[in-house]
Amino acid sequence: xxxxxxxxxxxxxxxxxxxxxxxxxxxxxxxxxxxxxxxxxxxxxxxxxxxxxxxxxxxxxxxxxxxxxxxxxxxxxxxxxxxxxxxxxxxxxxxxxxxxxxxxxxxxxxxxxxxxxxxxxxxxxxxxxxxxxxxxxxxxxxxxxxxxxxxxxxxxxxxxxxxxxxxxxxxxxxxxxxxxxxxxxxxxxxxxxxxxxxxxxxxxxxxxxxxxxxxxxxxxxxxxxxxxxxxxxxxxxxxxxxxxxxxxxxxxxxxxxxxxxxxxxxxxxxxxxxxxxxxxxxxxxxxxxxxxxxxxxxxxxxxxxxxxxxxxxxxxxxxxxxxxxxxxxxxxxxxxxxxxxxxxxxxxxxxxxxxxxxxxxxxxxxxxxxxxxxxxxxxxxxxxxxxxxxxxxxxxxxxxxxxxxxxxxxxxxxxxxxxxxxxxxxxxxxxxxxxxxxxxxxxxxxxxxxxxxxxxxxxxxxxxxxxxxxxxxxxxxxxxxxxxxxxxxxxxxxxxxxxxxxxxxxxxxxxxxxxxxxxxxxxxxxxxxxxxxxxxxxxxxxxxxxxxxxxxxxxxxxxxxxxxxxxxxxxxxxxxxxxxxxxxxxxxxxxxxxxxxxxxxxxxxxxxxxxxxxxxxxxxxxxxxxxxxxxxxxxxxxxxxxxxxxxxxxxxxxxxxxxxxxxxxxxxxxxxxxxxxxxxxxxxxxxxxxxxxx
Amino acid sequence: xxxxxxxxxxxxxxxxxxxxxxxxxxxxxxxxxxxxxxxxxxxxxxxxxxxxxxxxxxxxxxxxxxxxxxxxxxxxxxxxxx
Numbered sequence: 046x047x048x049x050x051x052x053x054x055x056x057x058x059x060x061x062x063x064x065x066x067x068x069x070x071x072x073x074x075x076x077x078x079x080x081x082x083x084x085x086x087x088x089x090x091x092x093x094x095x096x097x098x099x100x101x102x103x104x105x106x107x108x109x110x111x112x113x114x115x116x117x118x119x120x121x122x123x124x125x126x127x128x129x130x131x132x133x134x135x136x137x138x139x140x141x142x143x144x145x146x147x148x149x150x151x152x153x154x155x156x157x158x159x160x161x162x163x164x165x166x167x168x169x170x171x172x173x174x175x176x177x178x179x180x181x182x183x184x185x186x187x188x189x190x191x192x193x194x195x196x197x198x199x200x201x202x203x204x205x206x207x208x209x210x211x212x213x214x215x216x217x218x219x220x221x222x223x224x225x226x227x228x229x230x231x232x233x234x235x236x237x238x239x240x241x242x243x244x245x246x247x248x249x250x251x252x253x254x255x256x257x258x259x260x261x262x263x264x265x266x267x268x269x270x271x272x273x274x275x276x277x278x279x280x281x282x283x284x285x286x287x288x289x290x291x292x293x294x295x296x297x298x299x300x301x302x303x304x305x306x307x308x309x310x311x312x313x314x315x316x317x318x319x320x321x322x323x324x325x326x327x328x329x330x331x332x333x334x335x336x337x338x339x340x341x342x343x344x345x346x347x348x349x350x351x352x353x354x355x356x357x358x359x360x361x362x363x364x365x366x367x368x369x370x371x372x373x374x375x376x377x378x379x380x381x382x383x384x385x386x387x388x389x390x391x392x393x394x395x396x397x398x399x400x401x402x403x404x405x406x407x408x409x410x411x412x413x414x415x416x417x418x419x420x421x422x423x424x425x426x427x428x429x430x431x432x433x434x435x436x437x438x439x440x441x442x443x444x445x446x447x448x449x450x451x452x453x454x455x456x457x458x459x460x461x462x463x464x465x466x467x468x469x470x471x472x473x474x475x476x477x478x479x480x481x482x483x484x485x486x487x488x489x490x491x492x493x494x495x496x497x498x499x500x501x502x503x504x505x506x507x508x509x510x511x512x513x514x515x516x517x518x519x520x521x522x523x524x525x526x527x528x529x530x531x532x533x534x535x536x537x538x539x540x541x542x543x544x545x546x547x548x549x550x551x552x553x554x555x556x557x558x559x560x561x562x563x564x565x566x567x568x569x570x571x572x573x574x575x576x577x578x579x580x581x582x583x584x585x586x587x588x589x590x591x592x593x594x595x596x597x598x599x600x601x602x603x604x605x606x607x608x609x610x611x612x613x614x615x616x617x618x619x620x621x622x623x624x625x626x627x628x629x630x631x632x633x634x635x636x637x638x639x640x641x642x643x644x645x646x647x648x649x650x651x652x653x654x655x656x657x658x659x660x661x662x663x664x665x666x667x668x669x670x671x672x673x674x675x676x677x678x679x680x681x682x683x684x685x686x687x688x689x690x691x692x693x694x695x696x697x698x699x700x701x702x703x704x705x706x707x708x709x710x711x712x713x714x715x716x717x718x719x720x721x722x723x724x725x726x727x728x729x730x731x732x733x734x735x736x737x738x739x
Numbered sequence: 740x741x742x743x744x745x746x747x748x749x750x751x752x753x754x755x756x757x758x759x760x761x762x763x764x765x766x767x768x769x770x771x772x773x774x775x776x777x778x779x780x781x782x783x784x785x786x787x788x789x790x791x792x793x794x795x796x797x798x799x800x801x802x803x804x805x806x807x808x809x810x811x812x813x814x815x816x817x818x819x820x821x
Contacts, residue, residue, distance in 0.1 A: 413789065413790075413803075414788075414789050414790025414793075414803050414804040415789040415790060544785070547785065548781060548785065551781045551784055551785070552781060555780065555781060630787055633787050634784040634785055634787060635784075637784065637789040638784070668803070669787070669800070670787050671784065671787045671788075671789055
């Protein structure tokens with residue numbers, strides 16, 4: 046609201062000059078307080094006038110040298126509270142951060158999100174995040190939900206974007222190739238591009254579509270069948286030209302430092318070996334957006350393979366100074382049909398050379414027997430199995446879906462509160478899930494409202510009479526953290542310590558899945574269970590529980606320093622001395638229950654395994670376990686002085702001895718600089734039990 | 740050790756897998772068990788089985804989501820018994 050004060054009413058102007066929020070100096074006028082109180086809080090005129098008079102008297106008594114509109118507002122708030130008008134105070138208060146905290150952000154930044162560098166854009170983002178988080182907790186969410194988050198019963202992810210954007214999305218590049226690109230969603234603020242007529246432009250459109258979408262989403266942006274949909278544009282090109290295009294795309298997405306307050310786009314591409322059977326008969330979108338029934342994707346098998354290979358080689362080479370590309374995250378799909386294709390083994394050995402050197406690839410396992418043919422992976426670990434209507438979209442050239450919002454359940458907290466009583470534990474589990482559901486239902490209404498208000502223009506673009514973003518087609522994600530600590534607190538044993546504890550853990554997550562399925566039937570919307578990445582949640586919730594349940598809380602890390610964390614989702618404790626396949630067998634059992642996303646990690650430390658043996662290991666994981674999605678994480682030390690990259694977490698550069706080094710590892714579902722990690726995650730990094738594949 | 744076949748209702752290949760597994764179990768003198776993964780999903784998951792028909796010998800899953808020939812199944816079991 047404009048906090049100005051009328052100059053014509055000047056009974057006290059000689060000593061009360063107000064610095065307004067419009068950056069003007071004006072004379073105090075208590076009528077402005079009356080007007081704003083009535084407008085913003087709906088209280089009666091009588092009370093508003095009484096408060097305004099009191100405020101004026103207080104200000105006069107204080108004989109202040111500096112009076113500003115925010116200061117007046119603070120005094121008004123006290124007067125509201127004195128009258129027990131708490132709701133009115135909530136509506137009238139200002140949002141923002143203390144001067145001290147603003148200074149800290151400006152001068153030091155924060156470490157809550159490892160992707161955030163300390164730069165002018167992120168400083169603006171962090172200050173804005175503060176206001177938007179407060180707004181979400183104060184205004185958008187009812188008190189019982191805001192408090193459930195603050196107490197640590199649940200963790201509402203991306204609160205800073207809660208009232209403005211949905212979470213993450215998987216796009217269908219064919220739609221942009223066929224229709225061109227309006228990066229602002231309307232074409233009114235930016236130039237409008239028609240369908241790409243050549244490969245270079247198609248590549249740029251793919252990169253810009255993700256960057257544009259990122260401005261309307263909080264989380265990851267993915268492109269499924271990336272090399273398949275672009276294969277027709279590679280026709281007639283030499284391998285060298287195709288590799289140049291692959292390089293262009295990867296550099297675009299790892300260098301456009303513009304999204305969400307100075308970050309690269311959180312991007313994924315799904316890479317196929319050739320053209321999968323499900324795509325072969327689909328009419329291909331050709332240069333110029335032309336579609337002919339007689340030309341299908343099956344006609345571009347060779348180009349799809351060449352492009353997949355080229356992308357992989359670019360990942361293998363790394364950037365100009367030899368660092369890996371962290372984004373776009375490459376997801377390689379393992380399909381049974383690929384094993385029959387010529388050159389697949391050779392291709393996968395190339396992929397595993399990238400694993401051995403940088404750890405960058407991710408594997409989506411269609412051999413486990415429970416994921417459908419058009420499953421995709423994106424963001425930190427969102428793995429979604431499309432439903433029947435998605436198949437229709439897939440055939441019609443615009444399959445698109447994502448997650449609206451993630452809310453995580455703090456599982457260990459439930460164990461502390463249920464005191465060993467199974468019945469109570471399952472009762473609390475359902476209760477917490479209902480809190481999560483309430484949050485997500487509010488989010489749905491908010492996003493629908495924003496779409497109507499026109500503040501999500503990329504999402505309201507028209508696709509054959511429907512908006513690009515269909516709120517009721519995306520999933521509602523309920524995550525969980527700390528199953529291992531829940532089991533320890535409830536059964537006395539950790540996940541890996543007994544078959545019974547493992548079984549009880551499976552019962553807990555199955556109950557969650559059953560509830561989500563019941564809700565899906567009841568609402569006609571898609572409720573799913575996901576293994577939360579918990580980059581900040583695992584640390585925040587462990588800290589809160591330690592404070593609230595001291596003596597009872599089971600946390601990992603260092604209690605003395607506060608560098609504590611919960612084990613992610615249904616993972617085995619990272620430091621547990623468990624053989625690799627036993628770990629994967631235990632963790633894999635949970636993957637079919639997590640229909641909204643899952644991920645397993647194989648920590649390979651500093652080793653550079655033989656790519657051929659590593660490929661054998663991948664095949665074994667794919668065929669012998671239920672792991673649906675996983676990555677091998679290699680720790681790396683990069684020397685800022687001599688630019689040498691070496692394996693492992695080292696205090697100094699093994700090449701030049703400099704201690705001016707940066708470490709890289711996978712924080713949760715993506716690689717990032719360790720210096721940006723929170724204390725809990727840093728401790729976890731050192732606790733991780735690596736497998737020696739050297 | 741037991742020979743276990745994981746099945747479910749309306750699984751077209753399951754009768755075939757069960758018949759082969761039963762025959763092999765009889766020939767090799769093995770205990771035989773069937774687990775319906777819809778009724779006891781958690782047990783199936785602890786075997787790392789989520790598709791049918793699947794066949795396990797002891798704790799080792801030999802075939803997932805496919806029907807082996809009798810000879811293939813015997814061969815895999817004998818390998819493990821050595």
